[in-house]
Amino acid sequence: MTSHKAPRLRPGPAPLKKTLTAAGAYVIAIIFIFPYLQMIIAALRPREEQREAVYLPSSFHWSAFVEFWSGGLAGNLLVTLEVAAGSTILVLLVALPAAYYSARHDFRGRMVFLFLVLITQMFQPTAMLVGIYREFAQFGMVDSVWSLILVNGGFNLAFAVWILHAYFASIPRELEEAAAMDGSGRFGVLFRITLPLAMPGVVTALIFTFIAAWNEFVVALTLTTTPENQPLTVALNSxxxxxxxDWQSLFAGSVIATIPVIVLFALIERKVVSGLTAGSIK
Structure with missing residues (x-):
């Protein structure tokens, strides 16, 4: 008997479509990264060379970054972190039970409730500045971090409820019923089964709320008066x-303000993958 060996297949070149897709992705990435690179270069460019039509400066100066911490803006960065974190926690504490209950219980007026939640998403804080200021002035909460937390949390609550409602509604009820039959209580089912499966939605709501509160400017400019209570977005306006x-200091502060958001995305990306994996296992 003669044995015939199968011919070896040589790896061919990469498909043209794959190459073009990768090239397009790199081009888009460069387009999005270029403004941030320009911002970093402008922050390191000496003040006397800011108006020169040269991309790279003759030397790099770190004085603007040193002045940021010595000039008191570190306190404004801490205020921004408090407002963003507080608003995110407030939104999750309110949106999680509201979205879960509306997704699991067919109560009377359920669609009206969801419709009203959607309507509140149409309102913007800018159109309600006078009423917001008068309301917090009556309660003596003007120039307070708590006022910014409440406003940012309130105006980001609608999106969080809708996105979490969609994720909770997509989870089969049979999984919760099976866990309940195994002896898990209502909160055990929620924290062990439902929340891990809905983690991508929770992370989406967290990112949206945190970044919206981190970048908010108009309400913070209206409700804060003293420099030490102003978030970084308002402080940079000085x-x-x-x-x-002062382009060098402005860009240096913008670079520092961007770093926490980048770190958050780096941490959240892992949580999204772990949430999806946990959902597929359970």
Missing amino acids: YIGQYQV
């Missing part, structure tokens, strides 16, 4: 004068 702009 570098923009009537006749000149």
